[in-house]
Amino acid sequence: MRDDTPAPPPTLADVAERAGVSRQTVSNAINNPDLLRPETLVRVQAAILELGYRPNRAARHLRTRASHLIGLRLSPAQEFTANAAMDRFVHALVEASREAGYHLLLFSGGPGKPDTTAADLVRGYDDLLRSTAVDAFIVTDTYLGNPQTRWLTDRHAPFVAFGRPWAEPDATHRWVDVDGAAGVALGVEHLVERGHERIAWIGWDHQSFISDDRRTGWARATAAAGRPVDGLEVAVPDTVDAGRSASAALLDRAGATALVCASDTLAIGALHTLADRGLRPGRDVAVVGFDDSQVAQVVPGGLTSVRQPLEQVAVALVRALEALLAREEYDGQGVLLTPTLAVRGSTGG
Amino acid sequence: MRDDTPAPPPTLADVAERAGVSRQTVSNAINNPDLLRPETLVRVQAAILELGYRPNRAARHLRTRASHLIGLRLSPAQEFTANAAMDRFVHALVEASREAGYHLLLFSGGPGKPDTTAADLVRGYDDLLRSTAVDAFIVTDTYLGNPQTRWLTDRHAPFVAFGRPWAEPDATHRWVDVDGAAGVALGVEHLVERGHERIAWIGWDHQSFISDDRRTGWARATAAAGRPVDGLEVAVPDTVDAGRSASAALLDRAGATALVCASDTLAIGALHTLADRGLRPGRDVAVVGFDDSQVAQVVPGGLTSVRQPLEQVAVALVRALEALLAREEYDGQGVLLTPTLAVRGSTGG
DNA sequence: TTGAAAGCGCTAACAA
DNA sequence: TTGTTAGCGCTTTCAA
Numbered sequence: 096m097r098d099d100t101p102a103p104p105p106t107l108a109d110v111a112e113r114a115g116v117s118r119q120t121v122s123n124a125i126n127n128p129d130l131l132r133p134e135t136l137v138r139v140q141a142a143i144l145e146l147g148y149r150p151n152r153a154a155r156h157l158r159t160r161a162s163h164l165i166g167l168r169l170s171p172a173q174e175f176t177a178n179a180a181m182d183r184f185v186h187a188l189v190e191a192s193r194e195a196g197y198h199l200l201l202f203s204g205g206p207g208k209p210d211t212t213a214a215d216l217v218r219g220y221d222d223l224l225r226s227t228a229v230d231a232f233i234v235t236d237t238y239l240g241n242p243q244t245r246w247l248t249d250r251h252a253p254f255v256a257f258g259r260p261w262a263e264p265d266a267t268h269r270w271v272d273v274d275g276a277a278g279v280a281l282g283v284e285h286l287v288e289r290g291h292e293r294i295a296w297i298g299w300d301h302q303s304f305i306s307d308d309r310r311t312g313w314a315r316a317t318a319a320a321g322r323p324v325d326g327l328e329v330a331v332p333d334t335v336d337a338g339r340s341a342s343a344a345l346l347d348r349a350g351a352t353a354l355v356c357a358s359d360t361l362a363i364g365a366l367h368t369l370a371d372r373g374l375r376p377g378r379d380v381a382v383v384g385f386d387d388s389q390v391a392q393v394v395p396g397g398l399t400s401v402r403q404p405l406e407q408v409a410v411a412l413v414r415a416l417e418a419l420l421a422r423e424e425y426d427g428q429g430v431l432l433t434p435t436l437a438v439r440g441s442t443g444g
Numbered sequence: 445m446r447d448d449t450p451a452p453p454p455t456l457a458d459v460a461e462r463a464g465v466s467r468q469t470v471s472n473a474i475n476n477p478d479l480l481r482p483e484t485l486v487r488v489q490a491a492i493l494e495l496g497y498r499p500n501r502a503a504r505h506l507r508t509r510a511s512h513l514i515g516l517r518l519s520p521a522q523e524f525t526a527n528a529a530m531d532r533f534v535h536a537l538v539e540a541s542r543e544a545g546y547h548l549l550l551f552s553g554g555p556g557k558p559d560t561t562a563a564d565l566v567r568g569y570d571d572l573l574r575s576t577a578v579d580a581f582i583v584t585d586t587y588l589g590n591p592q593t594r595w596l597t598d599r600h601a602p603f604v605a606f607g608r609p610w611a612e613p614d615a616t617h618r619w620v621d622v623d624g625a626a627g628v629a630l631g632v633e634h635l636v637e638r639g640h641e642r643i644a645w646i647g648w649d650h651q652s653f654i655s656d657d658r659r660t661g662w663a664r665a666t667a668a669a670g671r672p673v674d675g676l677e678v679a680v681p682d683t684v685d686a687g688r689s690a691s692a693a694l695l696d697r698a699g700a701t702a703l704v705c706a707s708d709t710l711a712i713g714a715l716h717t718l719a720d721r722g723l724r725p726g727r728d729v730a731v732v733g734f735d736d737s738q739v740a741q742v743v744p745g746g747l748t749s750v751r752q753p754l755e756q757v758a759v760a761l762v763r764a765l766e767a768l769l770a771r772e773e774y775d776g777q778g779v780l781l782t783p784t785l786a787v788r789g790s791t792g793g
Numbered sequence: 794t795t796g797a798a799a800g801c802g803c804t805a806a807c808a809a
Numbered sequence: 810t811t812g813t814t815a816g817c818g819c820t821t822t823c824a825a
Contacts, residue, residue, distance in 0.1 A: 104574050106818055117796045122820060132794060149574035153511065154818030156502035157801050164549070172535040177742055182531040186521040189552045198577070199550040200513070203538045225453050225498035228547070335742050363742045370744040390739045393526055393684050393712045395719040455802060466812045471804055481810060503802030506817050796825075801818105808813070 105146040114142035125150065164200045165192055165416065166229035168219055170236055171203075176333065177359035179388035180403060181235075184257070187409035188233065195413045200229055217246045224252050231416050233257065237270075238303060244268060255415040257408060259429065261304035269415040271408050271430040275305060275385075278401035278434035279312030279355060282383035285399070285436055286353045287320040291381060294322055295351035297341045297361045300330040309357050309385065327351060331361070338364020339371075342382075346372075352380060353442070359384035359391045362398055366441065376441040387437045397439025404432050454495040463491035474499065513549045514541055514765065515578035517568055519585055520552075525682065526708035528737035529752060530584075533606070536758035537582065544762045549578055566595045573601050580765050582606065586619075587652060593617060604764040606757060608778065610653035618764040620757050620779040624654060624734075627750035627783035628661030628704060631732040634748070634785055635702045636669040640730060643671055644700035646690045646710045649679040658706050658734065676700060680710070687713020688720075691731075695721075701729060702791070708733035708740045711747055715790065725790040736786045746788025753781050 111118045116139060123130045124139040131139070142148075156162045167188065170181070189199050204219040220243060223229050230253065237244055237258030247254045248268055260266035286294050296313040299306040310328075317324050326349045331337035338361035345351040346368065356362040362384030369376050376382055376396050384391050387402035411430045418425070460467045465488060472479045473488040480488070491497075505511045516537065519530070538548050553568040569592060572578050579602065586593055586607030596603045597617060609615035635643050645662040648655040659677075666673050675698045680686035687710030694700040695717065705711040711733030718725050725731055725745050733740050736751035760779045767774070 104576060107820095108818080118818090119797080119820080120795060123795085126820075130794070135794080147574060149571060151506070151818050152575045152577045153502050153505035154801090155820080157500070157506050157803085157817090158819045158821080160801080162502065169535060169538050172532055174532075174738065174741060177738055179528075179531075179738065182528075183521055183523075185534070185550070186518060186552075189518050189550045193552050201534070201538045201548040201550060203535075203542050222498060225496060226501045227453060228501045360742070363744070367744045388738070389523065389526055389528065390742055392523060393709070393739055394743055395712070395716045456804095457802080467802090468804080468813080469811060472811085475804075479810070484810080500802050503817090504804080506801090506819085507803045507805085509817080794825105797823090799820105799822080801820090803817090805816095806814090809811085 104151070105148045106151065107148075110139065110142045110146055110148050113146060114139045160227065161420075162228060162230050163197050164229045165197050165413075166200050166202060166220070166223050166232040167235070168232075169201050169203055176335070177363050177384070177388040177390035178333075178386065179359075179390070180386050180405065184235070184405045184409065187406045188412070191406075191409040191413040195417055197230075197413070197416075213242050216241070217243055220247065220252065224250065230420060231255070233412055233416070237261075238305065253416075253419055255412050255419060257412060259304075259431075267425075267427060269419055269425060269429065271411040271415060271432065273403045273408065273432050273434050275308040275401075275434070276312030276315065278385065278403070278436070279309045279383075280316035281434070281436040282355050282399065282401055282442075283313055283316035283320070285438065285442060286355070286381055286383065287316075287322065289381065289442060291353040292322060293327060293349065293351045294353045294355060295327040295345040295349060296324075296329070296355050296357075297338060297345070297365065298328070298330045298357045299333050301332070306330075306357055313355050333358055333360055335360055335364040335367065338362065339367045340364075342368040343371075346380065353383070354380065355383045357385055359386045359388040359398065359400055362400070362441075363390055363394065366394065366398065377443045381442040383436075383442060391437070391439070396441060397443075399439045399442040400437050401434050402437045403434050407432050453500070454497045455500065456497075459488065459491045459495055459497050462495060463488045509576065510769075511577060511579050512546050513578045514546050514762075515549050515551060515569070515572050515581040516584070517581075518550050518552055525684070526712050526733070526737040526739040527682075527735065528708075528739070529735050529754065533584070533754045533758065536755045537761070540755075540758035540762040544766055546579075546762070546765075562591050565590070566592055569596065569601065573599065579769060580604070582761055582765070586610075587654065602765075602768055604761050604768060606761060608653075608780075616774075616776060618768055618774060618778065620760040620764060620781065622752045622757065622781050622783050624657040624750075624783070625661030625664065627734065627752070627785070628658045628732075629665035630783070630785040631704050631748070631750055632662055632665035632669070634787065634791060635704070635730055635732065636665075636671065638730065638791060640702040641671060642676060642698065642700045643702045643704060644676040644694040644698060645673075645678070645704050645706075646687060646694070646714065647677070647679045647706045648682050650681070655679075655706050662704050682707055682709055684709055684713040684716065687711065688716045689713075691717040692720075695729065702732070703729065704732045706734055708735045708737040708747065708749055711749070711790075712739060712743065715743065715747065726792045731790040732785075733790075740786070740788070745790060746792075748788045748791040749786050750783050751786045752783050756781050 107118045202219045232254040234256045256270040259272045329341045331341045342365035365382045384400035387400040391398035391400040456467045551568045581603040583605045605619040608621045680690045691714035733749040736749040740747035740749040
């Protein structure tokens with residue numbers, strides 16, 4: 096007969112008994128070791144070790160009102176794109192959280208399904224907030240018109256955002272972002288160095304500050320290098336097919352020699368066009384993507400792409416969260432990080 | 445002066461007072477509504493709604509010893525590969541868990557870092573277990589020699605596994621897996637239909653039941669179709685470069701007309717070889733990958749690939765978890781799901 | 794420096 | 810059908 100009733104984990108009382116002290120002393124040994132006489136501390140620590148004691152999180156949470164859990168909403172996976180940033184970001188965040196003594200609690204919902212209302216968008220946040228399941232949120236989809244940062248602020252819900260409050264200059268929440276313009280500028284400068292004259296931009300057609308930001312990097316760096324911009328710009332949906340037709344049009348009608356794209360998805364579309372026409376990426380036409388997805392990394396020849404420093408972003412977000420929860424002063428400045436350029440065959444040769 | 449002290453969420457007592465009943469009656473209204481007289485129930489529910497009451501999870505967890513949290517260890521992201529299954533899987537799992545009233549708690553650690561010991565491998569599990577942070581685990585990396593399923597079993601820790609207990613025929617835990625052999629066989633049959641004669645296999649060289657399983661599908665389906673296997677098989681590390689050289693060798697030395705690969709990563713390597721030689725995937729040489737990664741979906745021409753039904757896997761895992769936690773009888777059978785084949789240009793025309 | 798008492802918000806067991 | 814009592818395991822007073 097197999098016993099599948101695990102012994103209940105030891106409690107503070109068990110440790111106290113074993114060490115011959117009161118429960119409170121054990122609690123102090125864990126949370127305020129300085130308060131104990133060294134020899135008592137040693138005795139308690141030995142008992143903790145022998146019993147394999149770990150404080151019960153529910154009890155601690157109930158008492159201290161801190162779950163040490165960070166809520167993160169996972170937006171629906173996008174297939175048939177090269178949008179890989181979320182995956183790398185989650186990994187980085189788990190790691191950064193762990194180092195700060197937090198775990199990540201994932202929840203879902205929000206856009207992706209048809210008929211998503213504003214209420215649906217915040218429902219997941221609302222539930223976790225009311226049930227005090229998490230200490231704070233990390234909010235990632237801060238695109239235009241998304242109600243959640245506003246909603247969270249109005250609720251006094253603790254959160255930090257990955258993404259600037261573009262649309263709300265008076266927003267007071269902490270945020271971390273990546274300088275997309277600087278990233279794209281890196282790509283343009285790289286192309287200028289390689290002698291390109293007609294450097295085109297393929298952006299998104301939906302109203303988006305992120306797209307505008309990245310486009311700015313192209314416009315500025317191109318102009319700074321004395322290269323033309325007129326007629327070298329197009330805005331399309333963020334799909335492979337759109338990138339494909341947009342790139343074809345830019346090659347045909349604008350004589351572009353290089354294509355800088357707002358995403359790897361669009362850049363892959365551009366590579367399709369080159370493949371269709373028997374052109375060699377990097378030799379005949381250069382292509383630059385954005386996000387350094389797995390696709391960019393492994394596509395034959397390789398795709399040069401702007402890489403967001405997501406590990407740094409994660410660390411900065413967790414740091415901001417700690418400051419927020421510790422009610423530290425905030426200067427309202429936010430953290431803006433600079434991406435790098437992963438150079439590969441599509442601009443090489 | 446901005447008030448940033450949110451009002452504390454209402455408690456059971458607040459609802460009770462408002463509805464003019466006792467706390468216990470409110471609790472029953474939530475957990476055993478049948479016990480209440482309909483008119484009382486209505487009154488309590490109205491009070492719950494007015495106050496926006498949600499039960500405090502910590503208190504409930506402490507009392508019922510159920511956190512409604514599922515632990516999942518995120519293994520380090522693999523870059524420079526096309527291994528995308530984990531991402532899709534996490535999304536599917538969040539969704540399936542939500543429908544069952546659970547949230548996912550992510551933790552990290554384990555292989556990936558140098559000097560990982562067996563103790564490191566189980567540390568994350570151990571911590572969460574001792575602190576009663578999660579109700580159960582979903583274990584994904586059940587490869588050979590991984591101590592954690594054994595360790596969890598010995599601890600009587602509740603868990604279900606994504607992956608068969610290949611190495612432990614006497615294992616008694618619940619599991620869900622995908623029939624890799626059947627998936628690869630689908631690929632081979634598809635190639636046979638398209639008239640291929642010399643269908644080669646590129647597998648992994650590290651000792652792995654998963655690799656063996658997938659290889660079996662190739663060997664069986666190839667033999668069943670009366671196609672040769674001798675000399676048409678190679679085992680290499682799971683990298684793009686290895687896939688590239690392996691495919692080159694199979695084309696040169698074995699006259700392969702089709703390459704079936706144990707992963708999309710290897711398949712992408714094969715596409716590199718074709719690109720190097722100016723061969724057209726799907727016309728000159730066919731390539732089949734495994735996992736239907738984003739890379740397979742968007743690479744120019746498209747890569748035909750075996751797609752694991754991860755949404756079904758997630759649902760089956762959560763169902764198994766519920767059965768486990770409800771202490772239902774278990775017949776020891778496990779759940780084996782069948783993948784599909786996503787057909788694209790690399791086997792097309 | 795250590796211990797005793799109280800209570801976080803909830804639900805199981807029992808009583809009315 | 811509803812209410813009362815007790816206690817889950819912890820930490821925050823406060824007293825010794």
